[in-house]
Amino acid sequence: MRCASWNVNGIRAVLKKEIVPWQVLGDNDVICLQETKAQPEQLPTAVVTPPDWHGHWHSAEKKGYASVAIFTREKPDEVVVGLGQQEFDAEGRVLAVRFGKQVIVSAYFPNSQDQGRRLAYKLDFCASMEKYLAKWKRKKCQVLLAGDYNIAHQPIDLARPKPNEKNAGYLPEERAWFSRYLKLGYRDVFRERNPELAGAYTWWSYRAGARGRNVGWRLDYTSTSADLGEAVRAVQHHPDILGSDHCPISVEWKDL
Numbered sequence: 001m002r003c004a005s006w007n008v009n010g011i012r013a014v015l016k017k018e019i020v021p022w023q024v025l026g027d028n029d030v031i032c033l034q035e036t037k038a039q040p041e042q043l044p045t046a047v048v049t050p051p052d053w054h055g056h057w058h059s060a061e062k063k064g065y066a067s068v069a070i071f072t073r074e075k076p077d078e079v080v081v082g083l084g085q086q087e088f089d090a091e092g093r094v095l096a097v098r099f100g101k102q103v104i105v106s107a108y109f110p111n112s113q114d115q116g117r118r119l120a121y122k123l124d125f126c127a128s129m130e131k132y133l134a135k136w137k138r139k140k141c142q143v144l145l146a147g148d149y150n151i152a153h154q155p156i157d158l159a160r161p162k163p164n165e166k167n168a169g170y171l172p173e174e175r176a177w178f179s180r181y182l183k184l185g186y187r188d189v190f191r192e193r194n195p196e197l198a199g200a201y202t203w204w205s206y207r208a209g210a211r212g213r214n215v216g217w218r219l220d221y222t223s224t225s226a227d228l229g230e231a232v233r234a235v236q237h238h239p240d241i242l243g244s245d246h247c248p249i250s251v252e253w254k255d256l
Contacts, residue, residue: 001255003104005032005146005222006241006248007203010093011069012038015047019243022050022071028250030097031071032106032146037064049252058082060092065094067092068106069149074099083132087127088125094132102228102256103136106238107147109173112168122150126177131223142228148203148246156198157169157218169219187229188221188252190237200237203246211245222251231256 002027011033016020025031031053034199039059040048049055059067070079076097082089096105107129112119129145136143139192151174154163160251164170182188194200199215210216222235231253239247 001034001099001102002028002250002252003029003030003144003146004238004248004250005034005106005220005224007034007108007148007220007244007246007248009035009037009244011036011043011047013184014135014243016028016050016244019241020035021248022053024241025248025250029073030104031103032068033069033071034106034148036067036069038067040064048097056095056097058089058092061090066089066108067110068095070095070104070106072097072099083125083128087121088128092127094123096136101141102113103141104144105133105147106144107149109148109150111150112171112174114168116168116171116173119171123173126181130136130181133186137225141155141225142231143225144222144228144251145220145224145249146249149178150219151175151178152217152219153191156196157191158198159201159215159217171218181223185226187224187226189224189229189232190235190249191223193231198235201239202237202249206245211239220249222249224251224253227256228253 040057053071056070056079078098080096083094093108110122112122152158152170201218202220204211204216233252235251
């Protein structure tokens with residue numbers, strides 16, 4: 001199975017650029033989108049459910065904010081909307097599809113914001129995500145958590161670690177949570193396969209030509225439960241696909 005994940009920073013904005021996610025990523029079985037910034041009723045039917053795809057949406061109550069979606073070639077056995085906690089689900093941050101014992105989650109983690117104004121909210125979200133994934137594991141499911149974590153875990157994951165030590169996405173508390181997450185047995189499969197690969201970023205500021213100079217951050221991940229990690233064949237970034245300040249990432253695994 002192949003799954004791609006992409007923070008599109010507005011599905012309508014991407015489509016206006018004539019970049020269609022389910023076309024440019026069409027060689028995947030599942031496409032997870034984050035920050036779609038739209039509710040289904042604001043979109044044409046061909047966007048909500050594109051031809052040859054099943055569309056699944058979890059949108060924020062506030063229009064034009066956050067929100068996630070998943071497109072699947074096959075109809076899932078189950079679709080689960082949200083974490084089951086209103087404080088997070090009101091922002092449309094988590095959506096999951098299940099095929100048999102495999103679960104794919106599209107997640108848009110909160111930004112801790114300047115001076116850590118939303119750090120407590122983000123860490124609460126991270127703790128809730130741990131509990132949510134643990135429920136799937138208790139059901140003997142293999143899990144892929146795909147999305148924008150809004151965290152650069154290690155110095156190698158951003159171009160300028162030292163000047164960003166007090167900035168959102170690289171705060172000690174955020175990085176410590178990511179380390180904790182991996183110690184629980186989840187696997188950052190991209191970094192496992194590329195332990196010393198610098199410059200492998202997924203987000204670049206629109207300012208000062210950052211993308212052209214590759215001054216970026218790795219904020220997007222396809223992490224897996226330990227069992228699914230054993231089946232991963234390939235994991236990639238796709239910086240050549242434009243349209244957003246993030247690039248898509250993808251992972252492929254063999255049937256278990």
